[in-house]
Amino acid sequence: MQIETTTTALDVLKTVYGYDAFRGPQAGIVDHVIAGNNAFVLMPTGGGKSLCYQIPAIVRPGMGLVVSPLLALMADQVAALRQAGVRAAALNSDLPADERRALWRDIHAGRLDLLYVAPETLLRNEVLEQLGRARLSLIAIDEAHCLSQWGHDFRPSYRQLDTLVRQFPDTPRMALTATADAPTRAEIQSHLDIAEADAFIAGFDRPNIRYAIEEKDNPRAQLKGFLKRHEGESGIVYCLSKRKTEETAAFLRVEGYDALAYHAGMDKAAREENQLRFQHGEAVVMVATIAFGMGIDKPDVRFVAHVDLPSSIEAYYQETGRAGRDGLPSDTLMLYGAEDIALRTRFTEESDAPEQRKRVERQKLDALLGLAETAGCRRQVLLSYFGDHCEPCGNCDTCAEPPELFDGTIAAQKALSCIYRTGERFGQAYTIDVLIGATNERILQFGHDQISTFGIGTEYDKRAWRAILRQLIALRLVAVDLAGHGGLSIAPLGRTFLREKPTLMLRVPSPPRARREKAGRTQTQSAIAEGDRDLFQALRQTRMELAREQNVPPYVIFHDKTLIALAASRPTSRGEMAKVPGVGQAKLDRYGDAFLEVIAEHP
Known part of the structure; x- marks a missing residue:
């Protein structure tokens, strides 16, 4: 794209992108970078981060260098820019030798506005040497949270990008992300030598996204009911394991959905084919592990469902943020149960990470469980984690149907006493059977029909006790030994609770949700x-x-x-x-x- 020296950022916004005005802090960021300054940009997904580096790259003399983590994402962004008339290309290891040579000729001749490159490719000596002979207008590091060792998506190759600070000291540097808490943000800025005065924090709120979290009851039926409202729309379903990804995709295909699987265990060609079908389709459901989707550029993802507990609030925010990038109404659902909490705890405790890292991971899980168990506005809890705030949103499940609380002090004491009396080695189902006084063969075999806690919990049914135990696990009063087949034991906080007997308010177990089998208007149709x-x-x-x-x-x-x-x-x-x-x-x-x-x- 040939740009006159008098062309302004607003001219480019209108003629290239078709918009009359910038949104939020975009104008300030664009002007700041065009003037030759560095910038750290924290802006929610769908807030227009890409324009913040694309427009300065077009307006400033030279070529913009964009570091991006995924080949598919780069290909997507290059295709969109070319449609708009921008001279963009991607440099990656898959590029044939003749195309690579032609690309370098275009770069050195000044015939390119933007070059996208993965960090692994960029950090090769020959690539850095070639770029040293080119005129760079700016360097933009997208998905910059990958740089932080404390972030949820740390990538070692991103850590080495500080070499760009030394090699191109006079080129404006930009770090852009939608997901960074205060420690992550500070680490990014320090590592890339971006001053606090050059930071632009646009907040984290995504008001077009509806958040909903449910305890697992019948996960497949819950997922089916959720998807019924999104027929003819694209979305993502996240699973924790490769096996569950395959099984869930197969289940959804039987139910009539165009569902694809995506996980790291698949053949590379099969993964790429499925990603291409998802990007090019308009009613495709991608069932995936977290291996899929970072920075995905598809704007019409209308829903994101988690059928297992994600790893942290950062991961949850990043993954749900793939919905509604175009600003249209979009829907999310997260399902979780006691087994998810125990499994996430096990991942942390059995890892080879140093104790400092494990402590951070425990805190992150506690924060996520706080979001799951809150009786207040979920958006308020989510934003407060990142140091942001909002009024009760009216666009989450707890705002729409505020959960009731009850004094669960006695119920918790009964559950903990039962776990203790049965030897702190049995799982949930067995513990609940003892609480409600079930006389099955195992209980009779172990003589637990004779202990003091047998039958003391008949005021609740099995489903209610499962919900109570799940909350006690989330509150760290009860521990789960997955290696020991899911046996429950009293955690240190649980022993403190039994000694001090403070009042404990719990959520009233919700009744089984009516399955929404009738399709209503889709999110797009409602707009x-x-x-x-x-x-x-x-x-x-x-x-x-x-x-x-x-x-x-x-x-x-x-x-x-x-x-x-x-x-x-x-x-x-x-x-x-x-x-x-x-x-x-x-x-x-x-x-x-x-x-x-x-x-x-x-x-």
């Missing part, structure tokens, strides 16, 4: 006026046909949000279409006639 839906679907079909012709994801042509605006405004000329947000000059020239023709057919 479209009734009279515009047929036109929206026709525009969507045209977009898909154009995308298939070029073998690119549909959203690099236009986002759903732009199609919704086109359906609502129904432009009749290129001039009118140019006023629609998201329609830049290159896309207007390339696609304007095709979409105007569809609109003319739907008066």
Whole structure:
């Protein structure tokens, strides 16, 4: 893209990206970097971080260097930029030798606006040497939380990026992330020598995302009910293990969903094929481990479900943040049970990490369990973890249906006493059977029908006791020995509780949730006026046909949000279409006639 020296950031925003005004702190960040300054940018996913380095790279003399963690993500961003008329490319190890040589010729001739590169490729001596002969407008390090050894997604190759500080001391450096608590942020800035005065903190709130967390009851039925509201939409289902990923994807295919699996144990070609299908499709469900999705650029992910407990609030925020990048309403669901808590605890305790690291991981799990068990607004708990705040949001499950609390002091004492009386070696199911006075063969065999706690908990049924025990585990009053087949024991805090007998408020166990088998409006449909839906679907079909012709994801042509605006405004000329947000000059020239023709057919 040829840029005149008098071109302003606002000119680029309008002509390239099709927007009339910057959002939030974007304008300040862009101006700051264009002036030659460094910047640390913390901005929620979907807040427009990419524009903060793309526009300065286009406006400033030279080529912008962007460090990005995944090849698929880089390919996606390059495709979107090229659609907008920006001269962008990716340098990676898969590039054939002749294409690599041609790319370096373009770089040294100044024919590139933006170059994307993975850290492993960038740090090779020959690559750094070649870049030393190029004119760089800026260096942007995306997903910068990967640099922090205390972050949830630490990558050693990111740690070595401080070499860029020494090799390119006069080139503006940017570190960008959506996920960084205070210690992570401080580590990033220190490592990349970015001053506090150059930090831009835009907050963490994603108001378009609805948060919901449920205790596991019947996970498959719960997931099926959740997905029923999202038929015809794309989303991600996260599982903890490779096996569960495969089994859940198979289950969803039987239920009629176009569900794919993605995990590190798969053949690389199969993983890449599934990722491509997800990116290019409009109603694909990706069932994945955390190996999938970092920085994924697909804006129309309408839902994210966790059928197992994630590792931390940072991971939960990052993974749920892959929904609704386009700003349209999106939905999340997390399921968890006592087994998840025990498994996460086991991962920490059995790791080879130093004790300091284990202590941090325990604190992170406690914070996540606090989010899961809160009776207040989930968004408030989530944001407070990152030092942010909000009023009760009205867009989470606890705001919509505030849970009841009850005095669980006596129930907790009974449960702990029962665990003690049975020898602190039996699992949940057995402990509950003793509490409710079940006379099964095992209880009779061990003589536990004769102990004082046999039958003292008949005021609750099995389901309620499971919920109570899960909360006691979350509160660290009860420990679970997974290596010993899930045996329960009284944790140090539990012994303190039995001695001091403080009041303990617990959540009233929720009744089994009615399964939502009837599909209502999808998230996208709810954002479209009734009279515009047929036109929206026709525009969507045209977009898909154009995308298939070029073998690119549909959203690099236009986002759903732009199609919704086109359906609502129904432009009749290129001039009118140019006023629609998201329609830049290159896309207007390339696609304007095709979409105007569809609109003319739907008066």
